[in-house]
Amino acid sequence: MPRTTRDQEFSTFVRAHRAELLRSACLLTAGDSHAAEDLVQTALAKVYVAWPKVFRTGTAVPYVRRIIINAHIDETRRPRWRRERSVPEPPDRPDLSLSESWSDDADGEAVRAALASLPPRMRAVIVLRHWFDLSVQESADLLGCSQGTVKSQSAKAAAHLRAALQVQEERSPSLSIERSHR
Amino acid sequence: MNDMKNLLEKALEDRPLIDVDPAADLMRGRNRLQHRRKVTLAGTAAVALGIAIIPLALNGTSGSSNPNQAGSRLSSTSEPSGPAQAQRLPALELVAYTGKQIPGYRVASVPKGWHIQGGDASVLTIAPKGFKDKDFSSFVGKIVVMLQSKDAAEPTEGAVQEVDGRPGRLDVQGDTQMLTYQIADKRWMVIQAPTSLGWDGTQLAQFASGVKVLDNAEAGVG
Numbered sequence: 011m012p013r014t015t016r017d018q019e020f021s022t023f024v025r026a027h028r029a030e031l032l033r034s035a036c037l038l039t040a041g042d043s044h045a046a047e048d049l050v051q052t053a054l055a056k057v058y059v060a061w062p063k064v065f066r067t068g069t070a071v072p073y074v075r076r077i078i079i080n081a082h083i084d085e086t087r088r089p090r091w092r093r094e095r096s097v098p099e100p101p102d103r104p105d106l107s108l109s110e111s112w113s114d115d116a117d118g119e120a121v122r123a124a125l126a127s128l129p130p131r132m133r134a135v136i137v138l139r140h141w142f143d144l145s146v147q148e149s150a151d152l153l154g155c156s157q158g159t160v161k162s163q164s165a166k167a168a169a170h171l172r173a174a175l176q177v178q179e180e181r182s183p184s185l186s187i188e189r190s191h192r
Numbered sequence: 193m194n195d196m197k198n199l200l201e202k203a204l205e206d207r208p209l210i211d212v213d214p215a216a217d218l219m220r221g222r223n224r225l226q227h228r229r230k231v232t233l234a235g236t237a238a239v240a241l242g243i244a245i246i247p248l249a250l251n252g253t254s255g256s257s258n259p260n261q262a263g264s265r266l267s268s269t270s271e272p273s274g275p276a277q278a279q280r281l282p283a284l285e286l287v288a289y290t291g292k293q294i295p296g297y298r299v300a301s302v303p304k305g306w307h308i309q310g311g312d313a314s315v316l317t318i319a320p321k322g323f324k325d326k327d328f329s330s331f332v333g334k335i336v337v338m339l340q341s342k343d344a345a346e347p348t349e350g351a352v353q354e355v356d357g358r359p360g361r362l363d364v365q366g367d368t369q370m371l372t373y374q375i376a377d378k379r380w381m382v383i384q385a386p387t388s389l390g391w392d393g394t395q396l397a398q399f400a401s402g403v404k405v406l407d408n409a410e411a412g413v414g
Contacts, residue, residue, distance in 0.1 A: 020214070028212040037204065043207070059221065121199055121200070125203060171199070
């Protein structure tokens with residue numbers, strides 16, 4: 011394939027999908043826009059290399075999503091992520107049995123903080139199932155695990171998010187009061 | 193309505209979709225492609241050479257006198273025989289090429305046992321006959337002939353190596369050697385080859401002197 015053709019097709023693809031890919035990566039990184047940008051840049055560079063194949067088979071979007079998910083999980087396996095981190099006070103353990111619906115008061119910052127409290131793989135399951143709208147089977151294939159694992163991880167993640175958001179709301183009642191007076 | 197999706201939307205509420213310029217991604221992709229081609233060249237070249245070494249080494253140790261086996265793919269030169277041969281193989285002999293040519297370039301000679309695998313107006317690859325990787329845009333373990341990228345500068349790295357009196361540079365990085373030589377004003381040619389061929393700069397220049405660039409040859413970008 012002549013390079014010029016590859017460049018044109020790739021540029022069209024980037025214009026059409028980059029912004030959405032970046033938003034997806036932001037969810038995976040729980041709002042860390044720099045890490046998300048790294049993921050997308052790496053994934054797009056890899057897609058360019060494999061472009062003749064992925065373009066011919068029409069699999070560019072699934073391919074780049076797969077790279078982003080795998081890169082996200084690989085990145086968090088690195089030693090610097092496994093080290094313990096110092097925090098001012100130990101976090102509360104959320105009650106995972108809570109099953110109320112999502113709080114309408116949760117703002118973007120609170121949701122990102124709740125996402126950050128999830129293990130990376132669990133966050134990936136949430137993104138695959140609820141953001142990319144992939145089926146359980148498709149998610150399991152992409153993550154290289156069983157369908158049962160996807161289902162259980164998805165359920166645990168949902169429960170964990172609910173609990174984490176409720177804890178945050180209880181911690182900052184002043185914010186809710188301030189909002190109600192605006 | 194998917195409650196979870198609504199929640200995820202909240203996490204992105206201050207990150208709206210914006211127009212993007214693909215130029216930076218394009219540049220990164222090109223760089224990665226170039227890097228990949230250079231780096232992976234060494235690995236497969238070593239494997240391909242290893243396959244050639246085994247029967248050659250067997251011939252050497254058993255005292256077999258059959259010249260029609262693998263030894264025929266590697267010319268006998270003045271290289272010493274015995275244990276030293278495993279460390280430095282004899283260079284592949286150049287033979288006249290009479291097979292099918294590719295639009296863009298004409299090749300007068302190829303290493304013995306090799307042929308033009310494929311190409312287009314921008315690149316041509318030469319590989320051992322029966323080479324597993326049939327994709328001509330994959331350069332691993334092959335000789336690559338192409339015009340230098342339009343965006344590339346005049347070469348300054350590597351040793352001076354003229355081709356038919358024209359200025360050139362031979363840059364060896366790891367197991368890859370790249371001969372870049374001038375064919376016209378602001379027009380340079382690139383020959384990339386694995387060092388496992390056993391060629392020095394003179395032999396690479398000898399091969400290069402048999403390469404003719406046709407009018408329809410195109411230089412890449414990036």
